[in-house]
Amino acid sequence: MAGPTSLLFKQNPTLAKSLATFSAMPGGSEGKTIVLGGDGRYFSPEASQIILRIAAGNGIKHVILGQDAILSTPAVSALIRALKTDGGILLTASHNPGGPDEDFGIKFNISNGGPAPEEVTNSIHKITEDIKEYKLVQLPDLDLSKTGEFQHGPLKVTIVDPVSHYIQLLKSIFDFDMIKNWLHTTSPKPTVLFDALNGVTGPYGRAIFVDELGLDESSIQNCIPKPDFGGSHPDPNLTYAHDLVARVEKEQIEFGAASDGDGDRNMIYGAGAFVTPSDSVAIIADWAEKAIPYFKSGVKGLARSMPTSGAIDIVAKAKGLEVFEVPTGWKFFGNLMDAGRLSICGEESFGTGSDHIREKDGVWAIVAWLSILAAANKEKAGSGINDVLMKHWKKYGRSFFSRYDYEQVDSEGAEALMDNLRKLFASSDFVGSELKATSSDTSFKVAEADDFAYTDPIDGSVSTKQGLYIKFADGSRIIFRLSGTGSSGATVRLYVEKYSQNESEYGLDAQVGLKPLIEVALDVSKLKEYTKRDKPDVITVSKRI
Structure with a gap:
């Protein structure tokens, strides 16, 4: 078709094909209500207009849309759950x-607010x-800058403030007065810096740190969502959040935090x-x-993704709580949350959350840490992150x-690495062998080696080939995972x-404590x-300065 659909294919063929979402919605799309928004990246407003046209053509009755096509991923999940919609579409990478x-x-997120x-x-x-x-209805562009309820051809569209509902949710979870009291009555006052990396959480950060907690504008940076994220990589780690790290160290800021492009x-x-x-x-689970x-009435259970360290398992055992190890x-x-068996969980890829929604929630985790520090200072004045x-x-x-x-690695080489490890694991003499570090006499005895598989305790579904792991007799682990093996290259994670x-x-x-184990991992994998x-390209590691 000509017009908007041609533009859609020209700008992003993947998006055009992904609009098959409406055909795949559980129970069909006729008469359904969805939430729509995204992280503000390039082409989001244009894509939103096209999605509205296709929604109208596929029988969607009502679209709840973030103002200017902006909604963080956690905010979309919260709206889906609060308004009991049939799901939501997020424009984000x-x-x-x-x-x-x-x-x-x-x-696409389903009606529980979680990923499909x-x-x-x-x-x-x-x-x-x-x-x-x-199937689409040829509709004029809708002004996405104005909040309110609009009839857009056969489609009802409600444009909402992207921030207010989510902030109210956070205020029902945390004691903002306790945090504010810590920030303003402690002498000297704790210093704070939040960096949105020019992603979607900029307006949320300003609402929390400036409007709710009464901090100065200097406590936030990069808080205007930009189509290109200001030319940066909006990934909250030590490599890509270098401006935050540099300023925190230069100014000796006590609490720094960053969030990613879509806020999860x-x-x-x-x-x-x-x-x-x-x-x-x-630590969040412990506090x-x-x-x-x-969580005053209690925590139901804890969980982590398989590559995440077992630190939360130890907390769970001490507290007598159920703990789950799941695929990434x-x-x-x-699934576990919907069954009432999980309250707090996390992934080592900087995702942390709870059962207040069905997505990981970066801003929630940041406010959780502010709460912990406020509570810790009640017990002992001057308590900081260290x-x-x-x-x-x-x-x-x-x-x-x-x-x-290791990003953008040749896919063929990455696949060969994993295949070689599988063959090694299958050899009869690998389990029980000693793997020696290259620069010392330290060695590790292999206790188990396999490809992680998971049977969901709620629905019985089975997920296989979720990551190759070696467990050693002393409890140490090394894990290898592969993602993105398309034409643009693969990412190998160790x-x-x-x-x-x-x-x-x-x-x-x-890096010092792990050096012998890292040497073993690099050697055994021939990485x-x-x-x-x-x-x-990126190292995620504890940093002591």
């Missing part, structure tokens, strides 16, 4: 770069393989202390009942953890973890040989 030549994505399960996404993919026509990930960083996502979710009113993907947590970390490790031990990301109850080690940089890389 999460923490990937934006702009005319960068990533654009479309994601595999049967739905498989159906969408199958439909995209044989698209012959689009976070990084906590104070002067001299980086909190790994694995430690973060464990939840004391620091967060939402938030939908696995959602104090909270050290107190946790002394109580539970420390899980040293690091992740190496995870290393070592548990210690030796207090003399707690202050070490994780440099297969990837042709001498070093990773």
Whole structure:
């Protein structure tokens, strides 16, 4: 078809095919209500106009749309659940770069507010393989800048403020007065810096830190959503959030935090202390009942993705709580939450959340840490991030953890790396063997080696080939995962973890504590040989400065 659809194909063929979502909606699309919004990346307003036309052509009755096509991923999940809609469409490629030549994505969330399960996404993919026509209504562009209720051809459209509902949700979860009291009555006042990386959480950050908590504008930066994220990579880690890290260290800021492009990930960083996502979710779980009113009645259960360190498992055991190890993907947590068996969970990829919605929630995690620090200062004045970390490790031990990301690796080499490891694991003498570090006499005895598989305890579904892992006799682990094996290259992720109850080690940089294990991982996988890389693009690691 000519006009808008031709533009759609020209700008982003993947988006055009992904609009098969309407055909794959559970129960069909006729008469349904959906939420629509995104992270503000390039082409989002234009895509929203096209989606409205196709929604009208496919019988959708009502679209709830974020003003200027803006809604964070957690805010979409919250609206779906609060308004009991039939699902939502998110225009996001999460923490990937934006702009005319960068990533654009479309994601479908179902009526519980969480990511669509595999049967739905498989159906969408199958439909995209044989698209012959689009149903749409030729409608003029709708002014997305004005909130209110509009009749748009056969379609009812409600444009909402993207921030207000979500802020009210957070205020029902956390004690903002306690946080505000800590920030304003402590002498000297704690210093704070939030960096939205020019992603969707800019308006949310301003509403929380400036409007609600009464901090100065200097406490926030990069808080205007931009189509290209200001030319940056909106991924909240030590590599891409370097401006935050530099300013925190230069000004010795006590609490720094960043969120990603669509608002579902976070990084906590104070002067001299980086909190790994694995430690973060464990500490939130430990403090939840004391620091967060939402959990005053108790925590139902805890969970982590398989590559995430076992720090939260130790908290669960101490508290007598059920704990789950699931594949990477938030939908696995959602099943457990819907069954009433999970309250707090996290992924080592900077995703942390709870059962208040069915998505990971970066801003929620940031406010959770503010709550923890406020509560910690009630117990001991002057407690900062380092104090909270050290107190946790002394109580539970420390899980040293690091992740190496090798991005845009040749797909053939990446696949060969994984195939070689599978063959190694299958050999009769691998389990029980000793793997020796290259620069010392340290060795690790292989206790188990396999490809992680998961049987969902709620619906019985089975997920296989979720990551190759080696467990050693001392409890250490190394894990290899592969993603994005298309024409643009693959990402190889290496995870290393070592548990210690030796207090003399707690202050070490994780790279020091993990060095022998990292050497073993690189050697056993022949990672440099297969990837042709001498070093990773991104390292996620505890940082002591």
